[in-house]
Amino acid sequence: MSKFLNKKLFHYLFVFLFLNSALLPVKSSSALAAWVLKANGVLELRTKSNTNLKAYFQKANQIYGDRFWVDFPGELKNPRRIKGNGPIKEIRLGKPDKGKTRLVIEFKEETFLSPLTWRMIGLDQNRWRIKLFTPKYSFNKIGEGIVENRKTNFKANKKSSYIKKRVNDYLQLPDVKRNTFSVVIDPGHGGTDPGAIGIGGMREADVVLEVSKIVEKLLSEKGIKVRLTRNKEVDLDLPPRVSFANNLDADIFVSIHANASIGKKRNINGLETFYFRGGRGRLLATRIQKQILRVSPGSPDRGVKHGRFYVIKNTKMPAALVEIGFLTGRLDARRLEKTAHRKRIAYAIAKGILEYFSKLG
Numbered sequence: 599m600s601k602f603l604n605k606k607l608f609h610y611l612f613v614f615l616f617l618n619s620a621l622l623p624v625k626s627s628s629a630l631a632a633w634v635l636k637a638n639g640v641l642e643l644r645t646k647s648n649t650n651l652k653a654y655f656q657k658a659n660q661i662y663g664d665r666f667w668v669d670f671p672g673e674l675k676n677p678r679r680i681k682g683n684g685p686i687k688e689i690r691l692g693k694p695d696k697g698k699t700r701l702v703i704e705f706k707e708e709t710f711l712s713p714l715t716w717r718m719i720g721l722d723q724n725r726w727r728i729k730l731f732t733p734k735y736s737f738n739k740i741g742e743g744i745v746e747n748r749k750t751n752f753k754a755n756k757k758s759s760y761i762k763k764r765v766n767d768y769l770q771l772p773d774v775k776r777n778t779f780s781v782v783i784d785p786g787h788g789g790t791d792p793g794a795i796g797i798g799g800m801r802e803a804d805v806v807l808e809v810s811k812i813v814e815k816l817l818s819e820k821g822i823k824v825r826l827t828r829n830k831e832v833d834l835d836l837p838p839r840v841s842f843a844n845n846l847d848a849d850i851f852v853s854i855h856a857n858a859s860i861g862k863k864r865n866i867n868g869l870e871t872f873y874f875r876g877g878r879g880r881l882l883a884t885r886i887q888k889q890i891l892r893v894s895p896g897s898p899d900r901g902v903k904h905g906r907f908y909v910i911k912n913t914k915m916p917a918a919l920v921e922i923g924f925l926t927g928r929l930d931a932r933r934l935e936k937t938a939h940r941k942r943i944a945y946a947i948a949k950g951i952l953e954y955f956s957k958l959g
């Protein structure tokens with residue numbers, strides 16, 4: 599879409615009334631590549647790039663009904679007539695002069711038209727659109743060829759199926775043996791400690807609590823025993839978080855945080871996951887990092903790192919501390935302020951954890 603906007607190729611071609619065309623003795627194939635008159639009365643054209651079009655309208659006379667036509671450079675190979683329906687009597691593709699192509703739309707007598715308001719809009723270098731009548735007339739579309747810009751269309755389709763695939767992919771959480779594993783999720787900060795304060799006053803403590811609750815729900819549905827170190831806005835010191843996990847003898851401990859950059863630099867974004875002990879702790883961090891990156895396209899991968907944070911250093915079980923983005927970063931903050939993205943992040947963390955367990959067998 600941005601590519602389309604960047605081109606800013608909106609240009610208009612007003613319809614001339616009774617204007618005579620200048621003869622252009624161009625000997626080349628027709629610049630008209632495809633056309634369609636849609637049920638809503640919009641005519642769309644695809645032409646060769648940078649084609650000069652001329653459009654005309656003529657009131658009905660004894661021979662013809664109201665006619666609208668467009669002349670294109672280049673010669674049409676096969677002149678043809680196509681029977682109309684609804685307000686359209688007939689559509690003709692002709693060769694009014696050597697080296698030219700003319701697309702004529704002839705209307706039925708009773709059709710109400712307001713050609714003075716018509717204008718042909720250039721959608722991009724080779725596509726055009728003009729609204730000829732209102733949808734009050736029932737009309738079955740008529741056309742030849744594919745008007746949509748083929749390249750763009752192909753790309754767009756590819757992209758949408760790609761996104762679709764990715765969405766389904768991450769929504770699909772792997773199964774693990776039920777009632778076997780236990781997890782402690784630790785939403786960072788809370789209560790009088792808001793953690794990082796981001797753009798628009800977004801508080802880390804709130805963001806990570808919402809994400810943690812969703813992770814809890816997702817893992818519980820997979821038959822995992824999940825406990826949160828805090829499930830509301832309470833101030834909880836670090837030692838009780840650790841002793842809580844150690845006393846439960848949980849299989850893993852995952853602390854969820856969001857970052858802030860010094861000086862609140864808006865261009866600093868990214869995700870990172872820490873472990874203290876290598877081996878399983880590192881494996882857990884790696885699984886989580888991989889998944890959160892997948893739902894955060896464009897946000898930098900700051901890596902899986904060794905970190906000496908109290909909660910991952912002092913818990914007995916494999917532990918990871920994940921930073922789900924910078925609340926001070928423009929890109930990350932815009933996403934993290936939305937519940938939809940918090941859900942995606944939660945899915946990703948849950949998936950990382952489930953993959954970790956399925957790896958263990």
Ligand SMILES: [Zn+2]
Pocket residue numbers: 786787793794802855856
């Ligand atoms: Zn934090």
